[in-house]
Amino acid sequence: MDLIRLALFVCGVLFLISWISYILHYLFHAWVTPTPRDLKKLYNAEWALVTGGSSGIGLALCDILCSQGINVFIVAKDDPLIGQSTKELKKKYPDRDIRALGVDLGDRNGGYLSKIEKQTRNLRINLIFNNAGYIRVGLFPDDPLDAALHNMGVNVTSSLRITHLFANRLLDRGEKGAICFTSSSSCFIPSPMTAMYGATKAFLTHFATSLAAEVRPSGIQVLVIHPS
Ligand SMILES: NC(=O)c1ccc[n+]([C@@H]2O[C@H](COP(=O)([O-])OP(=O)(O)OC[C@H]3O[C@@H](n4cnc5c(N)ncnc54)[C@H](OP(=O)(O)O)[C@@H]3O)[C@@H](O)[C@H]2O)c1
Known part of the structure; x- marks a missing residue:
C-alpha cells in the first residue's frame, strides 16, 4: 500500500x-x-517571395510581411484572385511594393521558373515562403496519373526549383535569409484517400529538415510549418 x-x-x-x-x-x-517576429530586422529583409500568396495562409503571410515593412512578390495561379488580392494588399499598404506573377506551378517542364528568375533578378529577396499547395481526394488508382503528377508539381517540385534558385542567390550574396515550407500535419500519418497529399507533405518536411542543417552555417534558416 x-x-x-x-x-x-x-x-x-x-x-x-x-x-x-x-x-x-x-x-x-x-x-x-x-x-510575430520582426522579419525585416531579423533578416535585414527588403523583399519576400510567397507562393500561393493569393489566398488563405499565403495571403495572411503577405499581410503580415507588408505590415512589417517588407515588399512582397506573389506567385500564384493565373486567375482573377491573384489580381484581386494584390489590389487589396496595395490598397491596405500603399507604401509597399507588391508584385504578382500568375503561373501554373504544376507545369511539368517548370516553365514558371524562368519567369520568376527574370522578374526577381533585380530584387533582393531574403525570405522565401514555399506555400502553394492543394489536396486531391479519392483513391490514387482512380485518379488520372497526370492529375497526380500535377499535384506533385505544385506541392513539391515547384518548391524545389524555387528554393534552389533563391538559396543559391542568398549564398552568392553571402546574406542571411529564411526559407519556409508549408507542410501539413497529415504528413505524419498514413493518408488513405489523400495519398498524394500526405506523401508530398512528408517530402517537404523531410527535405526541409535536411536542408536546414546544410545551410544554417551560412546564415540561412529553414522552417517547416504543419498547419493541422
Ligand atoms: N488550410 C489548412 O487547413 C491547411 C492545413 C495543412 C496544410 N495546408 C497547406 O497550406 C498551404 C496553403 O493552403 P490554404 O489553406 O491557404 O489554401 P488556399 O487558400 O487554397 O491557397 C493555396 C494557394 O496555392 C495556389 N495554387 C494552387 N494551385 C496552384 C498552381 N497550380 N499554380 C500556382 N499556384 C497555385 C492558390 O492559387 P489560387 O487561389 O489562385 O487557386 C492559392 O494561392 C497549402 O500548401 C496547403 O496544403 C493548409
Missing part, C-alpha cells in the same frame, strides 16, 4: 515538474521572442 502511495506521489511530482517547466519555457519565449 505504501509503495502504491509512493508511486502516486512520485508521478504527481513528475507531472507537476513537467507542467511548471512547460509554462516557464512558454513564458520565457513569449517574453524573449515575442511573435
Whole structure:
C-alpha cells in the first residue's frame, strides 16, 4: 500500500515538474521572442517571395510581411484572385511594393521558373515562403496519373526549383535569409484517400529538415510549418 502511495506521489511530482517547466519555457519565449517576429530586422529583409500568396495562409503571410515593412512578390495561379488580392494588399499598404506573377506551378517542364528568375533578378529577396499547395481526394488508382503528377508539381517540385534558385542567390550574396515550407500535419500519418497529399507533405518536411542543417552555417534558416 505504501509503495502504491509512493508511486502516486512520485508521478504527481513528475507531472507537476513537467507542467511548471512547460509554462516557464512558454513564458520565457513569449517574453524573449515575442511573435510575430520582426522579419525585416531579423533578416535585414527588403523583399519576400510567397507562393500561393493569393489566398488563405499565403495571403495572411503577405499581410503580415507588408505590415512589417517588407515588399512582397506573389506567385500564384493565373486567375482573377491573384489580381484581386494584390489590389487589396496595395490598397491596405500603399507604401509597399507588391508584385504578382500568375503561373501554373504544376507545369511539368517548370516553365514558371524562368519567369520568376527574370522578374526577381533585380530584387533582393531574403525570405522565401514555399506555400502553394492543394489536396486531391479519392483513391490514387482512380485518379488520372497526370492529375497526380500535377499535384506533385505544385506541392513539391515547384518548391524545389524555387528554393534552389533563391538559396543559391542568398549564398552568392553571402546574406542571411529564411526559407519556409508549408507542410501539413497529415504528413505524419498514413493518408488513405489523400495519398498524394500526405506523401508530398512528408517530402517537404523531410527535405526541409535536411536542408536546414546544410545551410544554417551560412546564415540561412529553414522552417517547416504543419498547419493541422
Ligand atoms: N488550410 C489548412 O487547413 C491547411 C492545413 C495543412 C496544410 N495546408 C497547406 O497550406 C498551404 C496553403 O493552403 P490554404 O489553406 O491557404 O489554401 P488556399 O487558400 O487554397 O491557397 C493555396 C494557394 O496555392 C495556389 N495554387 C494552387 N494551385 C496552384 C498552381 N497550380 N499554380 C500556382 N499556384 C497555385 C492558390 O492559387 P489560387 O487561389 O489562385 O487557386 C492559392 O494561392 C497549402 O500548401 C496547403 O496544403 C493548409
